[in-house]
Amino acid sequence: MSEWVLEARRLCKSYREGNATLTVLRDITFEVAAGERIAIVGASGSGKSTLLHLLGGLDQPDRGEVSIRGRDVARMPERERSKLRNETLGFVYQLHHLLQEFTALENVALPLLLRRRVPRDRVRQLARERLREVGLEARSAHRPSELSGGERQRVAIARALVTNPALLLADEPTGNLDPHTGEGIYELLLDLNARHGTAVIVVTHEHALAAQMHRRYRLDEGVLVPL
Ligand SMILES: Nc1ncnc2c1ncn2[C@@H]1O[C@H](COP(=O)(O)OP(=O)(O)OP(=O)(O)O)[C@@H](O)[C@H]1O
Ligand SMILES: [Mg+2]
Secondary structure, eight states: OOSEEEEEEEEEEEEEETTEEEEEEEEEEEEEETTOEEEEEOOTTSSHHHHHHHHTTSSOOSEEEEEETTEEGGGSOHHHHHHHHHHHEEEEOSSOOOOTTSOHHHHHHHHHHTTSOSOHHHHHHHHHHHHHHTTOGGGTTOOGGGSOHHHHHHHHHHHHHTTOOSEEEEESTTTTSOHHHHHHHHHHHHHHHHHHOOEEEEEOOOHHHHTTSSEEEEEETTEEEEO
């Protein structure tokens, strides 16, 4: 098995706009080792979310490859690819994307329910434990509209972590939060990294959080520049 949790090879991504082509990512190559902490910064529109989506398999590159645990995801049958992603990756979206009609607990439980094999009682127990870890057990019956911005972000993190992923991809998890709540979120990320060895790629503008990472990059003109 590969020593890398995730490898990206020569990723390219452009968007066509009428006759013009907007090139967002040019030939991005990098690897993530188990337990590693990586920060990505960059101006608005520089392609940070696009990159994270490609790494997480939420979107396809025009060229290049993404391998999870040494396996090229593009070369697998869809079912196997979904399974490998579900088992390996957790994703915190820039806009938390919680399902409005479900409670916090149900939102957190969703990735486990997708596995089908996990018994319902166990799913509830694991989801409850994750909500407790993010300090929200008392909010488990609340729907997203009944939670504060920071609470929603914490539910989204609990959901991304409920499967014990080897790698967490977090897209500005402290964006739009007050500094105190933001600090709580990144202490949580660092704690999970320390306790479970979860590798983290985080898009962030928080210097204090970026400073705690093993590696830092700036996405600039479609290229990852080491900082
Ligand atoms: N589906 C799409 N179709 C066309 N253009 C897109 C699409 N998605 C993103 N873009 C463009 O690609 C560029 C990169 O977008 P992206 O969301 O990756 O930026 P970002 O670095 O995450 O910005 P922010 O810090 O504001 O979240 C932007 O200029 C955006 O307008
Ligand atoms: Mg973004």
